[in-house]
Amino acid sequence: MSRLLREHGLAFQDALRRLGGQFVAAFLNLLVIGIALSLPLAMYVVLGNVSDFSRQAAAEPQLTLFLRPDADATVARNIESRLKGHAAIGRYQFVAKAVALEDLKKAAGLSGIVEELGRNPLPDAYVVTGRPDGAEALEALRSEAATWPGVDHAQLDTLWARQVEAVIRGGRTVVVILGSLLGVALVAITFNTIRLQILGRREEIEVSKLIGATNAFIRRPFLYLGTLQGLIGACIAWGLVMFAVGVLERELGVAASLIAQDGVLRRLDIRDTIALAVLAGGLGWFGAWLSVTLHLRRFEPV
Amino acid sequence: MSRLLREHGLAFQDALRRLGGQFVAAFLNLLVIGIALSLPLAMYVVLGNVSDFSRQAAAEPQLTLFLRPDADATVARNIESRLKGHAAIGRYQFVAKAVALEDLKKAAGLSGIVEELGRNPLPDAYVVTGRPDGAEALEALRSEAATWPGVDHAQLDTLWARQVEAVIRGGRTVVVILGSLLGVALVAITFNTIRLQILGRREEIEVSKLIGATNAFIRRPFLYLGTLQGLIGACIAWGLVMFAVGVLERELGVAASLIAQDGVLRRLDIRDTIALAVLAGGLGWFGAWLSVTLHLRRFEPV
């Protein structure tokens, strides 16, 4: 047991020495891995912010039920109870005609007009917000609600909702494509690095095998090296993304508060960070394993 | 002359052989370069599309001049002539009160109200669109126009315009950061590849120098290799981006026509393609040159 520990310790030291020994090259390599990782990570963060935004804004389609001018409180209560039980609904809000008029007054250039109206021509209304991605359910609710007593007409802002959904779906597709591409890139970079390390240590591997080294002994430092590369790359990516979000937030200024209500963009939390480390370390290990397995065959049967 | 040509030909063949000889590794390497290049390229294309969109939509801030209800054609003509000479203006449009009423009727849930109005309470208006990025000039125009005879009040949608501008500026910052990072990554990848090639061919370089090879002779295949890698990487990036734009366009569906008026997203044209090839080839050459220059020193004074 203690001997196995010692051998792992030595292999780990060997991997570290190898990283440190060729400092410039190792640094460049880690930079490339870090950049490769930072891109889907950045996309992930951006998408997180956008979907926060869209969830609170447009991705939730809205249905407005305009009540008949003659609708009284009983009718309103009746409609309200129907809405309460409905699965498609995220939340709803009653907008009294007086409130609607105030809103209209605030709208651009209409204050004069409203005053000229003399009386309030607007109806009471219910504004219903659907669940995210619940556009179809809301569509069904529209047809249903149009027949409810007291409802004048029901208006759905479907097209806009669908478009925003499509944009987000497109964004997800891009993240999936990008993530896969860069996952492949990470494995490829590790594979190549380890391959070239193996070629550069051809003689050492050959001689070691000739004088009694087991395959596990030869493999070990390379696997540590691959994993380490992935992990350090992940650290770099983490730093780059955190930095970029900071820069972006500052650049956006006021606009940032459009996206996030308090003007603070979403960052990577502890769970994201752990997932990133596990993924990057794992991919690095995998690239190294693939490389070692494929290339050590060449040294058979020696 | 013919001998120099022959030597260049041989060096080029050598570079090709080296790429082809280690097919899997070379392929992975090129894939990584391609992916690295495709990202700022994709951002470039996305920004191109977004700025098309923003140019035609929101990045051009709008100023609305509402005329007094009593304004007649003379007053309107007077205002129009003032607008014509103004530098801040991209274009302007006269919206007659009748047209504005029709628009209002079409707006959500207001048709009933408009009919109840009996008469048209809306004023005539001029809608002025500023030049792109000309928000400040338009702001100045607002203060000025508010004092013109016949103008009731002038309303500027500045905040929104500024926010969109900030978003676009943020996007440009991201592209610059990303482009620089990935330019560095490309140089780093080439540097490393060539470095490892040099290490893998240590003996060959050493022996060649010992039996009379000049530095230029030794350098040449590596420079070709770096340039070739950059160029092939550029081809891969080009293909990836064209493919991704296609996928995105299909995914976006209706929404694509929100961004591009005809529903066809902007792609890479011939000038973009040439610029990409020159840049990628150049960066590849530079990475190789750096690597060769730094690492061949080790072989001195042998």
Add this chain to the structure above:
Amino acid sequence: MITLSGVTKRHPGGQEAVRRLDLSVARGEFVLLTGHSGAGKSTVLKLMAGIERPTEGTVTVSGQDLGTIRSGALPYLRRNLGLVFQDHKLLLDRSVFDNVALPLRIAGFPGADIGKRVRAALDRVGLLDRERGDPVTLSGGEQQRVCIARAIVHRPAVVLADEPTANLDEAYALEIVGLFRRLHEVGVTLVVSTHSPTAFGDARVREVALRQGILVRSGEARA
């Protein structure tokens, strides 16, 4: 200890480096392999170390048939061998000390032991003062002696040495021969190839001569 029976080694190119060879080396024997350049001396040594596999016939070392041995067991068998390669196979990117320490590190010796044993081995080949040096800073003959030190540092039961004196002048060659004799005296089995057998001439050494892969002369076994 080592038995080759009916061994033929044919290379992909069609060359027969060794042809129907029967040879048996007893425990504690000192065998000298001689023959012209290309006679098959190195091939015989590689067959004994499991570096080459015979095209026909069987090779047995310490009772284990190298043709059927589990590939996981081969490393442990090799740790009982000490190999001197004709082309040295020193690692140029590490010090003389680390080169000689390699078999000990691979076998998992603890750090304290390693230093002592490496210095003892370097002392036996007269290179103790060069332990911190780089192999490239050594002359051809010095490199060869480092290679010999690496082969004996872990006190193997069997030493297989391929032309260990090729780069040495007569005085050094005699020293190495003396070293091999002392190993022989403490019971180590030795198989050594050479193209200058006179330096080894001794009653306790058995000479095996090859010509074009065929055994042409074999002294009597003397354990």
Add this chain to the structure above:
Amino acid sequence: MITLSGVTKRHPGGQEAVRRLDLSVARGEFVLLTGHSGAGKSTVLKLMAGIERPTEGTVTVSGQDLGTIRSGALPYLRRNLGLVFQDHKLLLDRSVFDNVALPLRIAGFPGADIGKRVRAALDRVGLLDRERGDPVTLSGGEQQRVCIARAIVHRPAVVLADEPTANLDEAYALEIVGLFRRLHEVGVTLVVSTHSPTAFGDARVREVALRQGILVRSGEARA
């Protein structure tokens, strides 16, 4: 042709490989460098080829002082040398043919010439049938002969050979000596190190003996 005057080579480690050496090799001479292992033979040859630079003193080849030569001119000077290295320095990732062709490719010979010359050189060392082979498939002695072929393929005016017969049995060593004699007869200048000078013993050869970096004996110049 080659002149060393007052040459000392001290290595960073503090070793003096060569001490205040005066040696002059005339055009067309055949000089044999002898001495024990570590005497400085390889160092002298490396100094002559500009591979090592002297700590003190000057080395002149074909009238050019290697201490002050433009680094751009050194490659062209080297194309007139044929070098046999003690550690062979064959490229293991290409065929025997390509190894021998290397000096011609570097000097920019046209393709048609290369084939003819390479085959002629391989023929002279008796390895014409192995031209498609890999250096690793060759025995130690065969590799050494490939190295000699590479050194003479471009018909250099000077051949510097470091222990070219170390891995060869007597018969082959004599063949190589014969080859060097024929080169000598057509006017090539030769400097050859060896630890078995008897094989070269000949009236036309001048022996230069080193001991611990110091010239201890130098035959008379015989052009």
